Amino acid sequence: MRVLLVEDDQTIAEFVEKGLREAGFAVEVAADGRAGLEQALTGGHDAAIVDVMLPHLDGLSLIDALRAKGVRTPVLILSARRSVDDRVRGLQAGGDDYLTKPFDFAELLARVQALIRRATGTPEPTRLAFADLSLDLLTRKVQRGSRAIDLRPREFALLEYLMRNAGRVVSKTSILSHVWGYNFDPNTNVVDVLVSRLRDRIDKPFPAKLLHTVRGVGYVLRTPS
Amino acid sequence: MTSPANPTRATIRRTLGLRLSVWYAAVFIIGIVALAGLTYTLLASSLAQRDHDIIYATLREYATRYELGGLPALQRSVELEERTGDQERLYVRLLGRGAEVVLTRSPQGWGGFAQEDLGDAQSGNADDAHDGRAVLEVASARLYDGTILQVGKTNEIRLALLRKFQWIVGLVSIVALIVGVTGGLILTRSTLQPIYDLIHVVQGIIRTGRTDTRVPDRSARGDAVDELSALFNTMLDRINRLIGAMGESLDNVSHDLRTPIARLRGRAESALQHGTPDEQKEALESCLEESERILAMLDTLMDISEAETGVVQLQREPVGLRALLEEVVELYEDVADVKRIVVTLEPGEEVIVSGARDRLRQVFANLLDNAIKYTPERGSVTLNTSADDRTAVVTVADTGVGIGAEHLPRIWERLYRADASRSSRGLGLGLSLVKAYVQAHGGTVEAVSEPGRGSLFTVRLPILTPM
Numbered sequence: 001m002r003v004l005l006v007e008d009d010q011t012i013a014e015f016v017e018k019g020l021r022e023a024g025f026a027v028e029v030a031a032d033g034r035a036g037l038e039q040a041l042t043g044g045h046d047a048a049i050v051d052v053m054l055p056h057l058d059g060l061s062l063i064d065a066l067r068a069k070g071v072r073t074p075v076l077i078l079s080a081r082r083s084v085d086d087r088v089r090g091l092q093a094g095g096d097d098y099l100t101k102p103f104d105f106a107e108l109l110a111r112v113q114a115l116i117r118r119a120t121g122t123p124e125p126t127r128l129a130f131a132d133l134s135l136d137l138l139t140r141k142v143q144r145g146s147r148a149i150d151l152r153p154r155e156f157a158l159l160e161y162l163m164r165n166a167g168r169v170v171s172k173t174s175i176l177s178h179v180w181g182y183n184f185d186p187n188t189n190v191v192d193v194l195v196s197r198l199r200d201r202i203d204k205p206f207p208a209k210l211l212h213t214v215r216g217v218g219y220v221l222r223t224p225s
Numbered sequence: 226m227t228s229p230a231n232p233t234r235a236t237i238r239r240t241l242g243l244r245l246s247v248w249y250a251a252v253f254i255i256g257i258v259a260l261a262g263l264t265y266t267l268l269a270s271s272l273a274q275r276d277h278d279i280i281y282a283t284l285r286e287y288a289t290r291y292e293l294g295g296l297p298a299l300q301r302s303v304e305l306e307e308r309t310g311d312q313e314r315l316y317v318r319l320l321g322r323g324a325e326v327v328l329t330r331s332p333q334g335w336g337g338f339a340q341e342d343l344g345d346a347q348s349g350n351a352d353d354a355h356d357g358r359a360v361l362e363v364a365s366a367r368l369y370d371g372t373i374l375q376v377g378k379t380n381e382i383r384l385a386l387l388r389k390f391q392w393i394v395g396l397v398s399i400v401a402l403i404v405g406v407t408g409g410l411i412l413t414r415s416t417l418q419p420i421y422d423l424i425h426v427v428q429g430i431i432r433t434g435r436t437d438t439r440v441p442d443r444s445a446r447g448d449a450v451d452e453l454s455a456l457f458n459t460m461l462d463r464i465n466r467l468i469g470a471m472g473e474s475l476d477n478v479s480h481d482l483r484t485p486i487a488r489l490r491g492r493a494e495s496a497l498q499h500g501t502p503d504e505q506k507e508a509l510e511s512c513l514e515e516s517e518r519i520l521a522m523l524d525t526l527m528d529i530s531e532a533e534t535g536v537v538q539l540q541r542e543p544v545g546l547r548a549l550l551e552e553v554v555e556l557y558e559d560v561a562d563v564k565r566i567v568v569t570l571e572p573g574e575e576v577i578v579s580g581a582r583d584r585l586r587q588v589f590a591n592l593l594d595n596a597i598k599y600t601p602e603r604g605s606v607t608l609n610t611s612a613d614d615r616t617a618v619v620t621v622a623d624t625g626v627g628i629g630a631e632h633l634p635r636i637w638e639r640l641y642r643a644d645a646s647r648s649s650r651g652l653g654l655g656l657s658l659v660k661a662y663v664q665a666h667g668g669t670v671e672a673v674s675e676p677g678r679g680s681l682f683t684v685r686l687p688i689l690t691p692m
Binding site: 154188189190194196 | 511520594
């Protein structure tokens with residue numbers, strides 16, 4: 001899988017590039033809009049991640065130019081702007097998804113994977129597994145080892161989100177938006193409470209703990225080292 | 226930067242003004258001249274008609290005298306007329322059968338007409354003799370014995386009268402020209418003055434960037450141009466207000482962010498200077514937490530500012546309040562459950578308001594979050610909705626710790642927290658956000674509280690009236 005990253009902020013570019021490589025992607029990086037457009041036009045990328053504010057050529061114009069030339073590479077727009085108008089404008093320009101800075105990497109990865117899945121028509125997996133934990137999306141059954149675990153709908157949704165991002169830290173904000181569909185600030189302990197409930201179900205009865213808190217960042221499913 | 230644009234504008238201004246005054250003067254003068262011309266024609270033709278009538282009346286009278294009394298009677302009659310008649314003198318001539326002149330009477334001073342011009346006028350029709358400009362208008366009649374009677378009248382007096390009239394008309398036209406041109410100039414000037422003022426103000430704003438100048442107010446007259454000036458002023462007021470509010474909220478945001486950023490820096494610096502790897506890890510984690518807080522704060526502060534200043538228009542849609550409250554209650558189900566707090570949404574009818582769904586959800590989520598946060602275990606939180614014709618009312622009542630009377634008026638302030646130790650989580654922005662959002666919807670929010678017993682928050686929103 002080849003991903004093109006067009007981002008002028010070096011720190012963010014490195015951080016995203018590193019994360020994507022670790023997730024098994026081949027990553028090309030362009031530091032300005034013009035270079036990004038040239039690289040994008042050579043084609044062959046499975047997805048592109050494009051910042052809006054770029055030197056020489058801004059991200060939305062880049063996408064415009066790309067679409068005008070008939071290049072259909074799915075694009076994830078990155079932007080520091082957060083108003084709804086900008087989102088709409090970004091999507092109208094031919095961007096396929098939109099992510100606001102600052103973002104957490106797990107969210108970005110999930111969106112890139114979803115874009116590629118959508119573009120290539122790869123079917124969604126029906127069963128997720130991590131360590132000795134398994135989750136069936138069709139029957140909605142959860143099992144750890146040989147023991148079946150009963151989860152309430154929100155707990156199930158949270159576990160599904162964590163398992164899709166197993167090994168990566170997910171933030172409270174993205175949990176709130178994925179589990180409840182709320183796009184506002186988690187100035188509340190709703191997420192902490194749900195996580196602790198889930199922990200009671202999937203970790204408490206077992207010696208090996210899988211669901212970990214990363215202070216200041218969020219939560220992660222990880223096998224104990 | 227003004228020089229290239231100004232001459233063009235000034236030219237436009239001058240040509241517009243000139244064009245308007247020329248049009249005004251032209252219409253004015255054409256009107257006057259047409260009126261004068263019409264009057265002259267009417268006057269001239271009615272004077273000519275009068276002379277004509279006099280000539281024929283006299284001709285008929287003299288003819289009758291001649292027929293009754295012969296030549297002497299005619300002569301007497303003419304002499305009498307000459308002595309006593311108050312009318313202007315007429316020319317009288319009597320031609321015998323052989324075309325010899327039997328009698329001629331002509332008033333003094335006008336022998337100059339070429340009498341042969343008149344001929345013998347066998348026909349009895351009128352013939353005219355000319356003397357330079359004046360015309361002798363003559364009518365003839367053949368009498369019973371074959372003699373021809375001619376009566377004539379000069380139009381000298383008529384011409385003099387008309388000449389006087391022409392002179393007056395000329396004078397009036399000159400006056401009209403002067404009045405028309407000056408009137409046009411004055412009228413144009415007074416009509417265009419508000420527009421010039423407007424141009425002047427706009428140029429000033431473009432040049433200096435200061436939006437505090439205003440177009441002089443003349444709205445007393447209330448015509449379209451004045452209305453334009455008034456509207457322009459209103460627009461400037463609005464822009465000014467918006468700029469002011471934006472500047473103010475920028476100040477607030479930067480001020481409010483300084484403290485947490487300073488904390489973040491302090492933490493990072495001290496960890497760098499001394500600290501075991503474990504302590505440094507701990508410090509890094511707190512830095513991350515602090516940055517999360519800063520980000521949350523920035524977002525919330527911007528939301529509040531946007532709502533307060535109205536910079537961002539609400540994306541309004543019909544929102545069912547009860548359905549919304551059910552969602553919010555569901556969101557906090559687990560949180561309440563952990564503290565064994567019973568959250569109840571009292572039964573009632575659905576109430577539809579016009580609002581931004583996300584914003585309203587945040588309002589009630591914040592209120593419920595607060596209520597649960599400040600209610601001890603095994604307490605209860607009760608939500609209720611009601612409505613009259615115009616207002617939807619949502620109350621959130623808790624059995625919590627309550628708010629002291631000294632804090633109650635200040636809970637809506639940004640970053641104000643009754644709990645000075647800041648031991649409970651939160652930014653101190655939740656209620657400011659609630660207030661800003663509710664007010665952006667045209668509603669009100671108020672709180673009453675009894676320390677130790679609980680608090681009651683009441684949100685009132687204008688109801689969506691069915692079209």
